Amino acid sequence: MEFLLNRYRNLTVLLVVVAAQLLLIAYQVKTSKDVPLLRLWAVTAVTPVERILEVVRRNTWGFVEDYFVLINTRSQNDKLRKEVGQLKLDNQYLRTELSTADRARALSVFQSRAPSKTLAARIIGNGTGANSKVVFVDRGSGSGVEGGMAVVTPDGIVGKVVAAYPTASLVLLITDVNFGAGVISQKNRVHGTLKGQGHDGTVLVDYIQNEEKIEIGEWFYTSGDDRIFPKGFPVGQVTAVRSGRNLKEIYVTPSGFQGGLEEVLIVLESVHQPIPDVEISSPGIKLTAPPPESQENPASSQTSGMFTTDADRLKDQYKQVGEAQHHAYGQNPYTSTPPDFSKLPGLREAQPPAAVAVPKVKPAMDNPGPPPAPTPRPKPVAPLLITDPTDADPNEPVLAAPPRREPKLDEFGQPKQPRKP
């Protein structure tokens, strides 16, 4: 035995070293645990040098730019970019909040919660894997970063923290083949799983049935199912959709990588956001704007509370009409005269819905000025959903009836019959 080991010493050592590493891999795979000590040593040895290199690079290159090309522009640009990034996040949050139907609820929710708490970090290096897409950022566990935290930019998601070391963190990019995240389409709310492809161009959205409808150009957002990314962060736009055997092949261009990756935000405390709705334009149906608030008594709309709905405002208007005509709702005898609702405040001219059917179309002119060029308008197929003509957009041509005189009412509220000569 000893003779054999001496004779094949090189081969024996080789086998021992390879076997030791195989056991190490087997241990990691079996227990799903890492070997943190080795990684810690390597990262602690490499990342400080990377930081120094990065500082030297920025300062030397920044020196040339600051003092020989454009003084102060670089610092201002950096500051503005940070501000724009933060404003984009705020803007997106506010837009999605305000687009919800229940505005009062949205406002109260907005007051009660704040957007996700993030930490700015700078990318200082790439990982060494041949096919992997990982980067190191200059924020580690010392800054509160933990494994599993989401990494985003104002334009979209970037990746997730897979390991946090004292001086740096390892971020797995969404383009890595091992990456996965729950996503949802904007239009039809179809759930899928985002997978990296191993290259920077596109990512794949998997596990979506062929029957589901996904369109090119449609946006995907994080669904929040993975418990890593908060719901509502943009992922990217669909660039290609193909039907597979059972599942669709959907390719998405990540929006988070726009303009290169230098600075990212690590989401320390995530807050789910609603998925913004798609604006759908219907050619034959027009929803009018909410009724105007009473000009005569602006305080009346706020009597019922801080927030008023369209129905509240209409109710106020009808109440004013009743009070003006000494009509007490719910307390009059059956034979009493109902109020004349044709004199609603803010109603400039009563226009019955029958006006839509008038063949001769005249655009309503609220503001005098040069008449617009006559443009042929298609006859609407569906009836216009105009509840109050005065609520319509003044710039929008409205199908109007020829002006007619208001009928005079008798003591019973019925139109008076003209006297025959």
Place this chain on the structure above:
Amino acid sequence: MNDYSERLLADSSRRKDKARFRPLILIVVPLIAVLFQVYVPRFFPFISYLELPLLITMHFALTRREPISSLLYGAAIGLVQDSLSNQKIGMYGIVKTLVGYFAASVGMRFDTENPILTFILGFFFYSFHQFFYWVLTRALLGQLVNFDLQQTLLFGVLNAAVALPLFRLLDKLKVTPHT
């Protein structure tokens, strides 16, 4: 056996000519190579094809001509690479262990200062490195990663081309017997 083949095959005296390096060089050079691989492709992504740690392992093994120290050196460099990746620790370690061992075995038989042989070995070991890493990724980790043969061969040629001047440079770091 003609002159050229005699020149390719190292004679017995050269086989004993084992290169020596200062300990600091042995630590700093691979660290620079790993750092280069981590940092520089951020600004020049096309340079990510360059597998400098592999070339350093190769050079050490080919000049040292000692399988045990070469395989240990390769294993150490590979483990450092693994530590900076998101893969399981040991993947690069195993591959570079084998490269170190085989390169040292080749170094005992051939004159590795011949540029043509250096080029061929650079190409061969790069292709072996990538292929074996792919095999391990599929076999041990069960990851379905594609192996792009065309790209591997092209990058093998490029790495071999880089190996020629790099090996010349690294040769100057050797400790010569008379110094």
